[in-house]
Amino acid sequence: MTALLEVQNLSRDFGGVRAVNQVQFEVRQGEILALIGPNGAGKSTVLNMVSGVIPPSEGEIRFNGQALSKVAGYEYAFFGITRTFQNLQTFDDMTVLENVMVGMHAKTHSSLIACGLRLSRARREEQEMREQAMKWLRLVGLEPLATAVAGSLPYGKLRLMEIARAMVSQPKLLLLDEPAAGLNHTETAEMSALFQKIRRDGTSILLVEHDMDMIMSIADRIVVLDQGTKIAEGSPREIQENPAVIAAYLGTGEE
């Protein structure tokens, strides 16, 4: 398997604090890589750097062999990297359908003038955006809520909507920041099945998550961070038995 995303010596400082220190890993084509670690381990910071939200202090991120250091945040979606957010970032006053249609932005090109005059290209793209968005709403089970205003939806549905919004452009890499947070057991299981389907359809996933059931059941490999540093990497089984990981989660009792 070839590497889709390569992260090399990635570091990030906030003021004088080093939140992420020389982290190195790769996401291979077609895999689900889980990034785990105790609170404050730097997982979300890594995800924010990989998605272009914040620049790294040091190190390099390569996607399909191309360095992303000079790429603007909004261009990541054009490369095929999309994400969801730990604290939901939904467009509350739009409908569920419109939210997902925004996800097609990088796949469409109509200009302001074309949109205002409803030129044929804009109409065609609008139709395509709507079809793709509806397809994804069906896939995540939100089709009956398509015309509902997003702000009126419960939390679990909004999580699904964010996934549909990130997936509608058929990205190569999907970044998920704690997608199971706040969900019940059934919802988590449904979400795990959805991620496996997404992976089967050809999108690789980098997953930051606390829910160990989800991680152990769907992750191909796991990278463990503790205090900004990578302490382990391997299959779910290897990670479960790794003494350094157990110590990081439970404490060694020596400190």
Added chain:
Amino acid sequence: MKQLLGNWGKGFAIYLVLMILYPLVVPDAYFRSVGIVIGLHAIVTIGLCLVMGLAGQISLGQAAFWGIGAYTSAVLTTKYGLSPFVTLIVAAAVPALFAFILGRAIAGLQGYYLAMATLAFGYIAQIGMTEWESVTGGASGMISIPTIPFFGDTETGMFYLIWGIVTLVLLFSLNLFHSRVGRAFRAIHKSEIAATSMGIDVRRFKLNAFVLSGAFAGISGGLYAHYMGILDPQPFGMHESIKFLTMVVIGGMSSIWGALVGTVLINFISEGLILLGEVIPGLKGDLDTIVFGAILVLIVMFMPEGLVPRLRAIREKAQAKKAKGKMAPAPSTQSEQATERKAIP
């Protein structure tokens, strides 16, 4: 979706009927001139609505763009003898260019920088109109600006010309609202970080909205100059910019129709205050400034979403209640209620 378009079509049909009938049913030329001024203001406020309500940027410079448009068209027609139909296009382009330069200068248009920058720009522009005497005629202004030959120079002809342009601007903006670009504006307003992760170039789209609002204000300014026939810098100051802002806020920032409704309302209040001032001798001076200030404060306190979205919510609630009554005691879950709510521009 079909229903949504149906609702939209009905609103538009009502608008068209009211607009076409207005100059025919009102008793005299005074009301027609009020109608014309409302139309001129509406072109500006619909543009401001795109910047403020959709893209979430506050502009206090719309009156300056309006004035720049007015002077551009006035100078080009009176001094260079060009046709108003040509100069109106230039009148849109010049303020749009100013908006572009201003927007580019404040890189990123983050936070309240645009409000600050447009505040300063508004003052500078008005000073420029006053001091550049060789071109603008200074504080005493310009006279004999040619009228636009449209249905024989009548007030009614002018009314239909201006409201025809209002209709085009309205349609353009409504189309935009429900498009890739309009959704990008609205996405930026709610979450810049999510918009960016969807591939939206936040800076570029904010700039686009701002430039478009400048162009709309410029067209309106040009029409204003030819309608009035005379021009001086007085109407293009901060007072007018805040009036535009009040119109957009009172009608409901998130709604294009809201901008139109707010414009009509504020203008009628304005006219009402003038009448009141004639009846009650003590009510003179800057009464409308005080009233509009009070309206703005009250709206922000009690109805921050504005009139049109509030009325829509009330109507939807009533419809939901009616539907619930028909369906007997079936428990209405959150998701069922949610499906009944619709987003309309």
